[in-house]
Amino acid sequence: MITIDGQEVFVIDGHIHFWDGSPENWRNQWGEAWIKCFYDYHLALSPKEAVWPFEKFAKYSEEDAIRDLFIEGHVDMGIFNSTYLREFFKNGFNTHEQNFVLAQKYPDRFILCGSFDPRWGEAGFDIFRRMVEQYPIRGLKLYTAEWYDGSRGWKLSDPMAYRYLELCRELGIKNIHVHKGPTVYPLSKDAFDVHDVDYAATDFPDLNFIVEHVGLPRLDDFCWIAKQEKNVYAGLAVASAFIATRPRYFAEIMANLLYWVGEDKILFGSDYAIWTPKWIVEAFARFEFPEDIKAEYGVDLTPQAKRKILGENAARLYGIDIEAQKAKLAKDPIGQRLAERKAA
Amino acid sequence: MEHAVLWERLEQVLDPELDESIVRLGFVHALERDGEAVRVVLRLPTYWCSPNFAYLMADGVRRALSTHPGIRRVHVEVADHFASDVLSQGVSAGRSFRELFPDEAEEDLDELRQRFLLKGYLSRLLVLIQALHQAGASDSDLVAARLGALERDGDTAWLSTAQGRRGPIRGRIVERYLTRRAELGLPVTPEAPLLLRPNGAPLTADRFAEELRRLRATVVNLRASTALCEALLASRRQWWQDTEREVCR
Numbered sequence: 376m377i378t379i380d381g382q383e384v385f386v387i388d389g390h391i392h393f394w395d396g397s398p399e400n401w402r403n404q405w406g407e408a409w410i411k412c413f414y415d416y417h418l419a420l421s422p423k424e425a426v427w428p429f430e431k432f433a434k435y436s437e438e439d440a441i442r443d444l445f446i447e448g449h450v451d452m453g454i455f456n457s458t459y460l461r462e463f464f465k466n467g468f469n470t471h472e473q474n475f476v477l478a479q480k481y482p483d484r485f486i487l488c489g490s491f492d493p494r495w496g497e498a499g500f501d502i503f504r505r506m507v508e509q510y511p512i513r514g515l516k517l518y519t520a521e522w523y524d525g526s527r528g529w530k531l532s533d534p535m536a537y538r539y540l541e542l543c544r545e546l547g548i549k550n551i552h553v554h555k556g557p558t559v560y561p562l563s564k565d566a567f568d569v570h571d572v573d574y575a576a577t578d579f580p581d582l583n584f585i586v587e588h589v590g591l592p593r594l595d596d597f598c599w600i601a602k603q604e605k606n607v608y609a610g611l612a613v614a615s616a617f618i619a620t621r622p623r624y625f626a627e628i629m630a631n632l633l634y635w636v637g638e639d640k641i642l643f644g645s646d647y648a649i650w651t652p653k654w655i656v657e658a659f660a661r662f663e664f665p666e667d668i669k670a671e672y673g674v675d676l677t678p679q680a681k682r683k684i685l686g687e688n689a690a691r692l693y694g695i696d697i698e699a700q701k702a703k704l705a706k707d708p709i710g711q712r713l714a715e716r717k718a719a
Numbered sequence: 720m721e722h723a724v725l726w727e728r729l730e731q732v733l734d735p736e737l738d739e740s741i742v743r744l745g746f747v748h749a750l751e752r753d754g755e756a757v758r759v760v761l762r763l764p765t766y767w768c769s770p771n772f773a774y775l776m777a778d779g780v781r782r783a784l785s786t787h788p789g790i791r792r793v794h795v796e797v798a799d800h801f802a803s804d805v806l807s808q809g810v811s812a813g814r815s816f817r818e819l820f821p822d823e824a825e826e827d828l829d830e831l832r833q834r835f836l837l838k839g840y841l842s843r844l845l846v847l848i849q850a851l852h853q854a855g856a857s858d859s860d861l862v863a864a865r866l867g868a869l870e871r872d873g874d875t876a877w878l879s880t881a882q883g884r885r886g887p888i889r890g891r892i893v894e895r896y897l898t899r900r901a902e903l904g905l906p907v908t909p910e911a912p913l914l915l916r917p918n919g920a921p922l923t924a925d926r927f928a929e930e931l932r933r934l935r936a937t938v939v940n941l942r943a944s945t946a947l948c949e950a951l952l953a954s955r956r957q958w959w960q961d962t963e964r965e966v967c968r
Contacts, residue, residue, distance in 0.1 A: 592940060
């Protein structure tokens, strides 16, 4: 929770990880390069006091995650955006199995996303079904730039991807988080816009597509699509981290999102542990648009908009009754720790 | 002196996505000349920079330098990149992108290059409009103006309108706009409208505000990406310093 305008606001961090990027888990040079690149993002936008040493960044503990998110980070619930990268990391980078270790201990705190890869083909349907049976999978995280068996990417509009989306319908999975951020592959121009989301969103109007990283560096393309498609949402991870060291860019990105996409379709995300939520949430709660941006776009980041973005929008997508959830969370081990802290 | 000329040529090579010079962005790590051979080392903001963009920049370097009198061989190295070897050897040998990545390049790079030339144009157009706005030109001045109304005077430029001269604005803004406009094949004759959409139609008064907002989104995207790339490049230097220290030891 964070206080905005004298009111307690429920925070759902829409984009978190619990990864193992340690050297022991590197399968090859790509694993090393991957975690080092993440660390560059961490250094590039974190305020100085929030910078971690590389060793900790590569592998942090369960206690680190609980403290950074819930005890100090103002987060009430987090959505695990599982990221597999099995070709880079021996045990995967941040699989739903790894994330489940935490989700199992604190079931009311986490929403667990699984995944599919259309390149598994029909043989993967059973794997997918088993995943949904065995784990409390409530959403999916799709990563179209994943390397697999010689291929270096896929598109949401591929026919086999559609077969899996149909399976999602059947299994009752409604929320699809799609990584559309900085991309490596595929090499075609399609990697540089978000139009495959457009096709899928039109053809599956009953599913919600949360475009993580708001398509950056394709923010403009994303805005046109999200404006047209009722079921396309903006996931703020990466964009939100601009808030401390590049506040003007943050303001401009937010103004565009509010103008084109609207305050009901934006979801907060920190991308923990690339960045810790504490400083992002606190800065977001305080943030005010410069006057010229307000005037130019005719939008404002009001307390109501902040409330929606920080928690209400994600709660709606995942069917969470915030008041009921608050009561539950107050009683879980983390809720008790928070209460003790407050008392002390 | 010779060296400065080579740097000037490199300065003309742009990051296609950011629409900015690779020299200004700090991507050129080394430039060495040995007789008729030149060696250039590029270091990009991330190990994962898209190989198509990396190719466009590396090949841009080769083209920019190989046409320089007295240069016969250009060796371009893309350092610390997941496709370093393929890119460095391929580009230095003058091979096409399709030849280097036959399984992964679904279409030619020209389409991609065109797409970003266009985004760059939109950005340059907006910068021109904003500069003229700040210099006192109204929306109606701008939509009524023709290219011939731009007056260049050294490093500054002015726009003459029915109500008088508006300006000064920086000459570079005008130059960047006109250069890209010509590259896209849009008219640059004095009687052509000052503000053109990429499809050649003039910007009109009735939808001006809406058009500006669209341009703005493209520019915000481009600037945020540039800021991120610059910050990533700065972060990335730590690993190179480590390597360089190890090498020294």
